[in-house]
Structures are given as structure tokens and as C-alpha cells.
Amino acid sequence: MAPPAGTFDAAAAARGRDVFRGAAGCNRCHEKTFFNPFRLHEPGETGMEPVYAARSATGKYRATPLRGLWQHPPYFHDGSAPDLEAVVDHYDEFLGLGLDDSQKADLVQYLKSL
Secondary structure: OOOOOOOOOHHHHHHHHHHHHOOOOHHHOOHHHHOOOOOEEOHHHHOOOHHHHHOOOOOOEEOOOOOOHHHOOOEOOOOOEOOHHHHHHHHHHHOOOOOOHHHHHHHHHHHHHO
């Protein structure tokens, strides 16, 4: 389902797509999950609590498909990220991406556009 009109900034989302595929590198895991939802990660690769992954058959976390992401807060398997800003902040810090505030804001707009 497409996001409702007016819920994201289209110009910022276009810039955010470049951040997604460039500086943030989100596409390494997530772009493939639009069609292949079985990309799996060890908890340590994501900075997530391993307890939730341990309950799964694989003991790993599945990279979440991003289509329609805007309609599924809170985020992460344990609901610990209340919004997309918190998701971007988590990965920026955990992965040491070094995104500036404008890159993070644009990336959030891109995620809202999916």
C-alpha cells in the first residue's frame, strides 16, 4: 500500500534514497528483501537483543521487508524503536555510519515513502 499523500517530503525522500544506497548502505540487506524476505542476520550484526532471535528456528533476525514500513510502528522485533527516526539513529550509532542530521532526516523521508 502506498503511503498517504502528504505524509512525506518527496524531494527529501529522493535525497534519502541516495543515502539509503550510498552513505548508509541500507540496500546491502534491505533492498533485496522487497522480493526475498529471508535475509538473516546474527543479533550482533544488528545491535539487537539476542533473546528475540533465540526464539526463532534459525536463531537469527530477518531483515525486515521495507514496503509499507510507514504503517508498522513501533519498529524492531521488540518494539524498542517508536519511530523511524529512532531506527535511523540506532543504525547510525551501532554501525558507525557518521550520517549528519540532514542525511538522517532525508533517509527517514525515504523510508516513509516506501
